[in-house]
Amino acid sequence: MSICDISVINFKALRYSHDISAANLANILELKSSASITNIENGKAAPSYELLERYADTFAISVDWLMGRSKTIYTEDSLLTAEEAALAKLQEIDSSGKYSQFEKHYLDSEQRCKLFTAKARGSIVFLIYSEYIPLVASLLESQQYNATPKSFIDKLINNVIYRDVSSYYDSKLTKKSREKLDLFARLMHNDQSVKPYDIEEYLKQQ
Numbered sequence: 001m002s003i004c005d006i007s008v009i010n011f012k013a014l015r016y017s018h019d020i021s022a023a024n025l026a027n028i029l030e031l032k033s034s035a036s037i038t039n040i041e042n043g044k045a046a047p048s049y050e051l052l053e054r055y056a057d058t059f060a061i062s063v064d065w066l067m068g069r070s071k072t073i074y075t076e077d078s079l080l081t082a083e084e085a086a087l088a089k090l091q092e093i094d095s096s097g098k099y100s101q102f103e104k105h106y107l108d109s110e111q112r113c114k115l116f117t118a119k120a121r122g123s124i125v126f127l128i129y130s131e132y133i134p135l136v137a138s139l140l141e142s143q144q145y146n147a148t149p150k151s152f153i154d155k156l157i158n159n160v161i162y163r164d165v166s167s168y169y170d171s172k173l174t175k176k177s178r179e180k181l182d183l184f185a186r187l188m189h190n191d192q193s194v195k196p197y198d199i200e201e202y203l204k205q206q
Helices: 003-017 022-028 034-040 049-059 078-093 109-115 119-141 152-161 167-174 175-188 198-205
Strands: none
Touching: 003 022, 003 049, 003 078, 003 109, 003 198, 022 119, 049 078, 049 119, 078 109, 078 119
């Protein structure tokens, strides 16, 4: 099997193992349509270097693995780079930092490396992009939350209009999104009873 053939298989495995449609992945990767993704997965087009970097950031995987040049899916460098990028992106959306206050053992990179498996870390990065950031962005936009209240009226409006994530969570999200956000929360708390996304296992079953 050629490197090109392996790369096509890896692109497909990446998406299917994470249970995401081509359309939704195109949205995360900021592509105009899902055609770019399906063409790559069908071997009809080659990804640009910029797109490879977006894939690497979104899934925390090694570009060398994605392109079929390595058997190592995650490297410490790919994980740390993707984690930093995901947290920075979240900070752009949530400038107040209210929804970036994750567990200390996750925010501390040394503790994260020791306590979390590579699969869990990769899954968390993917879920930040696919579920958590869209949730926070929609929540803040829909409720016109003032992240930096200066006056009494600003604070009052926040208290009256702004709601907990739970109310938004119950009324606006699909069952699938709720399940993924639940997985995200449990992975963040290092719950060993839940299984992260497993690219390697998916490939074995094909």
